[in-house]
Amino acid sequence: MPKSVWLLIIGMLINTVGNSFLWPLNTIYMHDELGKSLAVAGLVLMANSGAGVIGNMLGGVLFDKIGGYKSILTGIIISLLALTGLVFFHGWPHYIWFLTLLGFSGGIVFPSMYAMVGTAWPEGGRKAFNAIYLSQNVGVAIGPALAGVVADISFDYIFLANLIMYIFFFLLALFGYKNLMIAPEQHTTVINEGKRIKNKAPFYALLIVSIGYILLWLVYSQWTTTISAYTLDLGITLTQYSSLWTLNGILIVAGQPLIRPIVKRMEHHLKGQILLGTVILIISFVVVAYAEQFSMFVVAMVILTIGEMFVWPAVPALASQLAPKGREGFYQGIVNSAATIGRMIGPFIGGVLVDEYGMKMMFLILTILASFSIITSLLYDKPLKNITNEQQANTK
Secondary structure, three states: OOHHHHHHHHHHHHHHHHHHHHHHHHHHHHHHHOOOOHHHHHHHHHHHHHHHHHHHHHHHHHHHHHOHHHHHHHHHHHHHHHHHHHHHOOOOOHHHHHHHHHHHHHHHHHHHHHHHHHHHOHHHOHHHHHHHHHHHHHHHHHHHHHHHHHHHHOOHHHHHHHHHHHHHHHHHHHHHOOOOOOOHHHOOOOOOOOOOOOOHHHHHHHHHHHHHHHHHHHHHHHHHOHHHHHHHHOOOOHHHHHHHHHHHHHHHHHOHHHHHHHHHHOOOOHHHHHHHHHHHHHHHHHHHHOOOOHHHHHHHHHHHHHHHHHHHHHHHHHHHHHOOOOOHHHHHHHHHHHHHHHHHHHHHHHHHHHHHHOHHHHHHHHHHHHHHHHHHHHHOOHHHHHHHHHHHHHHO
């Protein structure tokens, strides 16, 4: 890979390590340290994700207007301001404002990072994005493990550690990304997609898949919110909980050779990959519903990770497959928005269900919701079949 791609990979690694110091512990901090209910914590995380959606849109615009270098620095500087505020003011309600600002600034950075890696190494194709994806998961493996150790000493040090990582990211971006030859006009954003959709069948198919995608992310988000607080109630330590995410990151990287034969066999059957992954994700949620010891949470996390390794890459690949020529950015924007919506509403819905009905009922209701993803996966291509049948009838 070119040097420029390696710089972006290292930057994404540092960025993810910094982010993952905080995100697994947000709910725990608001619930246990600040004394807020899980529903309130869910609302705060919803604000964080909502700000991230706005940041993503702005990040795409900034990339097109001023280029990736300046847009990334803009996002990092805002993050540094928010994290500096958290170091000194992490009580209530300051936590809300700074966490929301972090969601906004992080949203600015991510689209530019992805756009830059694609335009810096266009001949690399999917390899460039796979490298970014793997660097994120290495960061997820490292960050929570360190965060658990730091939090056991003092929660206050979590904010300082996050700030230090972002200072490193800022220095790397300031001196490393300045001379990257990026052509911003090569980047397609949702905002730039102004043409009307003529053949609506693929678009309807994508919307059906996206509904299931929202439900899966809604359930998945419980692992960083309601389930994190639940583990502490069972006597599991912060270090042990954080190690679950380290396991997740390691498995995603190390498990690629193990799932490759299955993925290769189902290479041209993305529907099958999504269905298989969805069923595995649902099984993991059933397992965690009955988990009372750390070993069972480990088993549930292993199953969860296997499931996400099938689903998360397959949905964007399906979006790319469905997209008409020149509409790839628009279709990818839809599935990314679906994931963000799931992450945005998941903590709040999970928190309300736990506060009103308890953990067991929350697991039952959300498992049923996740099961609807199987239906959307089975039915999404029905609009495409209808179009094909009509074309065949017209031909006859």
